[in-house]
Amino acid sequence: MIQSDSSPAVTDDLELVSLARRGDPDAFPELVNRYQGKIYRLARHITQNEEDAEDVLQEAFLKAFAHLDQFQGTARFYTWLVRIAVNESLMKLRHRKADKTVSLDAPVETDEDLVIRDIAAWGENPEQQYGRAEMNEILTRTINSLPASFRAVFWMRDVEELSTEDTAQALNLSIPAVKSRLLRARLQLRDKLNRYFRKQGDHGDQSPVHV
């Protein structure tokens, strides 16, 4: 197997899985090519560590390859892969933090999460206020300041554009839990980004609003 540059004409993931199970040497590498970037990014976001993310990437694909027979085909292949990668990422976090309680379904919400403290308008195109490298740095630092479960949900829903249902399945969370974390993640990021993107001279309304 494994010629990473090969590009089978098959476009459907399930068909590629089926071909890989039957021993087609090009099928699994095609799946790797499709999803390695997304899995790496997700692992970086959860683990916040370059080496751990590479380990997660390898483990996720090696496990998927070894357990292709267990893939039911009732979920999308990508969702199944994400679930493996999330589990591997959490194991890394637990190991690194020597904290056996790290999980994505621990209750993390408090009423404080839903307090809007700073209401200031932003310019029309906030991304144009900074150079590309600086923008990357601001956004990375900001998202890294969120709890792991918020980072994962925000990244999967809003950036990778997975459905609420697929995100819930991959993270082993209920649909209301995904929605609740997504709202809190979005509001926290918004709040933290205010200082970079608010219009010049707009100091906003500083009176806290509780929900």
Add this chain to the structure above:
Amino acid sequence: MATNRQFTCKHLLRELTDYLDGSLDAGMRVQLEAHLAKCPNCWVVCDTTKKTIQVYKGVDPYPLPEDVKGRLMKALQRRAGQAGQA
């Protein structure tokens, strides 16, 4: 933030995620948009939350390095080779 009798700022925050995802039912959406038109603070919260999502869509903070890609392929080749010998 202002409030009105039907739809308050608290309602807006509760419905904001579904609204931004386009999954809010039509009746609720009309109420929410009527509130947005009257409440400048909620309008700003909604607009800046939308922009928060947009700015993240435009970046790739962690591009997959070529050497990481290469090592992944090698690891898979080794595993496939082992499976072939077994």
